Amino acid sequence: MPSKVIARFDVSYLQILDENGKVDKGLEPKLPREKLLEMYRVMMRARRLDERLLKMQRQGRVGTLPVSVGQEASSGAAAMAMAEEDWFVGSYREVAGRIAMGEEMHKPMLIYGGFEEGNYNEDIPRLLPLAVILGSQIPHAVGIAYASKLRGEKSAVLAFNGDGAASEGDWHEALNFASVWKSPSVFVVQNNHWAISTPLSKQMNSETIAQRGIAYGMPCLQVDGNDALAVYKATKEALDRARKGEGPTLIEALTYRMLMHTTADDPKKYRSDEEAEEWKKRDPITRFKIYLQGKKLWNDKKEAELEEEIKQEIDAAVKYYENFKEFKLDQPFDHQFGTEVASLVEQRAEYNKYAR
């Protein structure tokens, strides 16, 4: 019985816009200028929103929160590759992705201010709320995709999680399901190199996360997650394949968590400032701006106008949040069940007697 190689696999890496903003003409997706400008706008709005949320947290106006600074391309550009009928299933570090989906800025303020009311958007029915239990949302993505497929809809699901969450059983189980069911889903892992204090080297012993797609029998690749063009192109192709019935794809987007895990975390305890400094040079927004300038689509005047527009948008969101009027004290009792439960009617009365 000969010993022989029975399978061989490759994992490819895609970068289109390098860290200096230089584009690979051969790979460059042919996007209309409006789309490119919108991509920049989405990333900038996400960055500024995160900065404001951080400030609000320090002032005690919202509670503990994670920000996505540095990861604007890996969720934002991916979401911009979606079609109208696609679903977005995220975790909590996709500020840009949610903005690309049209989420209003006061929504995260409400969530981090302690209000469930921030969890849904009437006008964006295919955007799931934050998933805090790591990896738990990935099987949901597979089920949503299955249901769409069963109904013969041409829609796909775009799901997100981090490098740490990709160690959870739920994540692995979901990828296997997705592949067995040929479910129209695309899994983007934002590999930002850290899961709180845990570096990749302690998280896994695989060279890439992408290669796990091979194990489950689905196309997979690694992209420069700080390169909006690469993220966009990889996600677009994967979503198109999914909608055509060709099954799921795993995309590992290499990026970096520029700031703390959440406002309750102190990265100084476990990582060097130099590492973050190194990654600053690969900022997704800076290089995209250089790209736009090179195409004569952007200049200082436009930048100033955009900054002003974003400031006004954020100010309005803060105002909405600060004046939040639908603050109904016994709201928790409104949505425990879809039918009336006698014990809860009684308990609501007691709750209301004491609530403030």
Next chain:
Amino acid sequence: MPKLTMVQAINLALHQEMEKDESVLVMGQDIGKNGGVFRLTDGLQDKFGEDRAIDTPLAESAIIGSAIGMAINGLKPVAEIQFSGFSYLTLGQLEGNAARFRNRTLGKFTVPLVLRMPFGGGVRALEHHSESKETYYAHTAGVKTIIPSTPQTAYRLLLGAIRDPDPVVFMEPKHSYRAFKEEFEADGEAMELGKARIVQEGTDITVISWGAMLHRTEKVIEDVVDKHGVSVELIDLQSIAPMDAQTIADSVKKTGRAVIVQEAQKTLGPASEIISLINDNALMYLEAPVKRVTGYDIVMPYFARENNQIPSIERITDAIEETLAF
């Protein structure tokens, strides 16, 4: 001995026990270099190395599952689940295996592990960071469920849990982690699991609580005593399972009145079992119906409304006064 917080007390217990017993190790997410998100395991990796203070990959089921294997093979793992809200991912292994190995093999294989986890509300946290679900664990035969309330008892109960020959779920009231310091004895003495603690003796009414609620209840009692000049017996339940029926019954037989204060939701919480035990052992001594102040049967609200879910000073006061006046 200087005054210590509960965080420091637990940290000290881990340091001492790892020093004393080479089979003890700690494991969990971010517990090494970072010292845990609440710093409970600070310094352990520096002192005992990465092999005995293990930063695990991110997977709760594998944390407890591998801890079960370690325990079967002679180690005493103390595994941390970062927040109790993520501990439900351990339930399969806990109920299916940790709880059963001893009984399944008639004592041949045993699982002496501790699963530590912060729980409870009042810290303005995100979803899944504030619930009190001790019932899940208490309702698992073969597992002991412990909730300390003070630095000193946390220290002694944790030592007791590590030395116990069976799986122990050790739920730490995160609201009390740094809320106060207390005079402290670090003498390496463990407290026996399964016993409630009489915090203060009294004759007119028994009040039973545990975890962070014990402290809120203590404040109420001070006021009630001032106002009504009554004598209150306060019991810190400490051991949710097994439950100390004797201490509860003895107290209620003496006072004839009881109020239970529980942060967890109402239905089938520990208070339900306490009332059953009173019913079994002291019913004929009661002079008033037993009252319980609990969370409602709702999903833990986000923090803008969570204060209304956690028993308030006002609710606890009303329950005690009504029971006294009955």
